[in-house]
Amino acid sequence: MTEPSFLAAVRKSYDTVAEDYAKLVPPRFATDPLGRGMLAAFAELVRADGGQPVADLGCGPGHVAAHLESLGVPVFGVDLSPKMVEIARRTYPNLRVEVGSMTALDLPDGELGGIVAWWSILHLPPEELPAVFAEFHRVLAPGGHVLVGFHVGDEHLRPERAYGHPVSYDTHLLLPDGVAELLNRAGLNVAARLIQEPGEGLKRQQACLLARKPERS
Template identity: 45%
Template sequence: MVEPADVTETRAAYDLVAEDYADLLRDELTGSEYDRAMLGVFAEQIARAGGGLVGDLGCGPGRIAGYLSRLGMDVAGVDLSPRMVEVARRDHPGARFEVGSMAALPFADAELAGALAWYSIIHTPEERQGDLFAEFARVVRPGGVMLLAFQVGDDVVRITHAYGHDVELSARRQDPDRVRVRLVDAGFTPTADLIRSPVPPEKVRQGYLMARRDG
């Protein structure tokens, strides 16, 4: 099967920026009480249900996986970019990391107690997002928790410079109502959502959506 051009493009861009991306966002969570609050609820709900393996899908340099690991969670991160995974393994030894695609996750059916896609659905075209969410549903066990974070909007942004490098990359802002419908169609029941105002240098509102796997 021929890899979609946008997937090849995304891998190349993140391989290029991996070190600078990690350095720039290393302490980002310390200044974002909303991020920490949503991750805290996510962690608490999984612990209340008995715990288990959590997947950080599109984990980048592992900052969210590392944070959850420090909260005592068992975390496995997956990312398309080999360079991002190298950085994640170096910087966050408390979690496991593997190179892989969100469209074909390296987990068995219902293996995960929960999963999050933290600003990682944004590079998947609209026409493939239904399949992407179905893959999320495949790996999360019934009763498991799914958490998404994304930029709010309905447009595609073409990125040509990021983290000090010239790149070619598209990012898709997400309509929260459309995301919610896709979750339901995939077999999740939305349980909470939060839309917050942008905090500079952010330019648009930020969205978080939490759901529980049906069954």
């Protein structure tokens, strides 16, 4: 099966920027109390529901997965970029990290207690989101939780450079109501949302949505 061109572009671009990304992005995460607050709430919900494994999809250099692990969540990372996976394994040698794609997860049905997609859906064409959210639903156990973070807007951007290097991916800004509707259609009921306004180093509005797969009736 031929790989979609957007996945190849994302892999190549993040292999290129990986080392500089790993130097720049984790320190920003460390100064984001609201985002870390959403992750803390997510972790508490997962623990309360039995502490099944959590997948950090698009984990990059592993800092979010490592943070979740520090909150008592059994977590592993998945990233499309082998270079990002290499950095994550080097930085967090006790963390399980694998090369893979959220578009086709190598996981059985109902395996996970939670999924985090922390600013990792932004390179997916919007028409791919229904299938990706259906994949989230498939691998989540009943009652499992999803936390999705993304940049807010309705623009399709084609940056030529990022993190000091040339890149070939597209970036899609998304509207919270639209993402919430797609999650709901996939059977993932949105329970909470956080909107962060620009300012103090934040260039554009950001959103986090917390959703849950219903328990079996």
